[in-house]
Amino acid sequence: MKVLQFTIPVPHDKSVIAEKVCLPYHYPYLHRHKEIQLTWIQQGEGTLIAGNNMHDYSAGDLFLIGANLPHVFKSNPEYFVPNSNKQIEALTIFFNPEGALAPLFSLPELKPSLIFMQQHQQGFKVPHSVVDKVSQIMIALQKASGPDQLIQFFHLLKGLTNIKTKLDPLSTYGNLPGITENEGIRIGNIYNYIMQHYSEPITLEDVAKVAYMTPESFCRYFKKHTGHTFISFLNEIRINEACKKLIAHKFESINTVAYKCGFKSITNFNRVFKCVIGNSPRGYLDSYNNNLISLNRAAS
Template structure:
């Protein structure tokens, strides 16, 4: 069996690494790396798990993920269907201000940029107001070579740091980057198990076995290293998937969605849904439909 690493090494053939991928689905394992990651989702939908938080993603979204910040782009379930023709496409830029680029970021003119990345170590979603500018710089960087690539990198940094609005962090649990490699592998295995089995009746005993711990020890460990309780993380995964199913209009009933997302009763589903989202499942569908109608009217 292949041993999965938690800290993934990124090629250091260049100071700035550009990676273009076209695959059936995103790399499905929680991991981290020393480089800051800037990813433009060209095609694909799913959930981005960063540290202790979850964020939906779709085509057009751009995310900056801080150095050593554990993350996984979890493609929607249909991308893993053997009969699916769906593909994901993404363009990613990796760079490490504290590696080979350190002399560059130590320049007086670059100190504000270095401070910016230190301030946003927990990452952020690039706001729509500058997303087109950032994507254009990423594409230009991908096409460039040699000295021109460094010039385009300057343009990219200028674009990223031009955001005038307050940027919300992707993760709100600041101690996660400090976990050891072995702890990261164990947490990754736990996350992967929950992500793959959320639709089933997962028990505390089941997931504790994955971590080779007693249930009591596992509860303390998971809370300490993720900032979440096991139940709250599992519920967020399930409700996140339920939201996608509800607005896709490909379900027979709300009850059907509840059972397909791992809930054994509609009463519990409704209670957890309102606790996580703030409204009932029906209220969520009505709100979504009203927003769609409003957007269509505005476009018309």
């Protein structure tokens, strides 16, 4: 089966692509491409799905996404409401060490950078301690042209390669099967449906209909292409949203958050929360508040 890559437009006079987007929401379908992608979120909130894992994102976050890693920046549901006046803003750098830049990456001086990229093919979130430095280089690269843009690219590689903090991969499933264009749209539609209806009762039959499959076929298909069962993915979406609501302090009680996120049983909510997060809802909230107090004290 031929894998249709998402094609990044490459001008004939550039080997590094800088793309600034200001849109109502991010491209909503799961996709992959041969270029390594470095995306700095300047405005907007949502969930990054990369391989088999999910990560919250908000303004100021910076992610490196490895070549051919299936991913989608899924804007929060409110961004899809007509006339919401909400907008996302992001700056992305695309580059392919095996394409036009291959001769440069074959130089001994760039060997550390090439090894770094090979070691992080599953991507990572750039530590906040270096986001300011790296994002400023990205801005300079976007504004530059000709040889000056390539010089900024060298600075960017150096800034990434010099990161000393332990970097956790965005995806832990290894190599997911190739995603065709039609499969990317189908899985994107499945993700969209689940993320828009997670607070409601969702059955296997409901989501299988979205994919135009029988429940049995859907289970096999979803597991093959995401590394998740339907239930595990739905639970992670619900717990992910529960975490956002807990730390936002917009609800009167943990029980209310559980019901708002689609759980009908508090016992089940607590069990699933502990399984996904490794802590109880109360423990998670207390830990977050304590860390916030510590940060405020350190800043004062």
